[in-house]
Amino acid sequence: MKKKQKKHLSCNEWMVMNIIWKLCGKSGDITVSEAMEEVKKKITWHLSTLKTLMDRLVEKEFLSSRIRGRVCFYKPIVDKKDVIKTSLSEILDPVLDGTFGPLVNYLAERKKLSKEQIKQIESIINES
Numbered sequence: 522m523k524k525k526q527k528k529h530l531s532c533n534e535w536m537v538m539n540i541i542w543k544l545c546g547k548s549g550d551i552t553v554s555e556a557m558e559e560v561k562k563k564i565t566w567h568l569s570t571l572k573t574l575m576d577r578l579v580e581k582e583f584l585s586s587r588i589r590g591r592v593c594f595y596k597p598i599v600d601k602k603d604v605i606k607t608s609l610s611e612i613l614d615p616v617l618d619g620t621f622g623p624l625v626n627y628l629a630e631r632k633k634l635s636k637e638q639i640k641q642i643e644s645i646i647n648e649s
Contacts, residue, residue: 528581530608536563537574538583542601550596 530538540559544551553572560571575595578584585598617623628634634642 528583529611530581530583530604533564533574534578534581534583536560537571538578538597538601538604541575541584541595541597545596550594552592552594556595 537556537560540556541551544555544559553568553575556575557566557568557571560566575584576586579586579595583597583599583604584595586593586595588594613624
């Protein structure tokens with residue numbers, strides 16, 4: 522029996538998924554052409570490249586697709602928060618080995634945290 526392969530997102534897949542989560546929150550589903558309007562603000566791709574990547578996301582079970590007439594519509598079938606949580610766990614758990622100080626240091630040094638972001642972090646800490 523084959524072990525189920527974990528599904529990871531590449532950087533380009535993350536970019537596309539973030540666009541789809543954002544746009545589908547408003548409309549429910551999206552066409553490749555609609556997604557392309559946002560993608561082309563970030564990267565120069567052909568429509569066929571985006572279609573291939575979105576079809577790959579269907580195969581990886583991040584998106585579903587269905588054809589209406591001659592148009593294929595896509596929608597996310599995974600929750601963004603769940604995917605982020607799983608992805609971060611897979612990366613950070615082995616790297617940090619139970620500590621979180623290096624992550625906090627990284628964020629403080631590399632990213633300028635706003636007062637609102639600091640409050641969010643404090644709130645998360647207080648809830649746990």
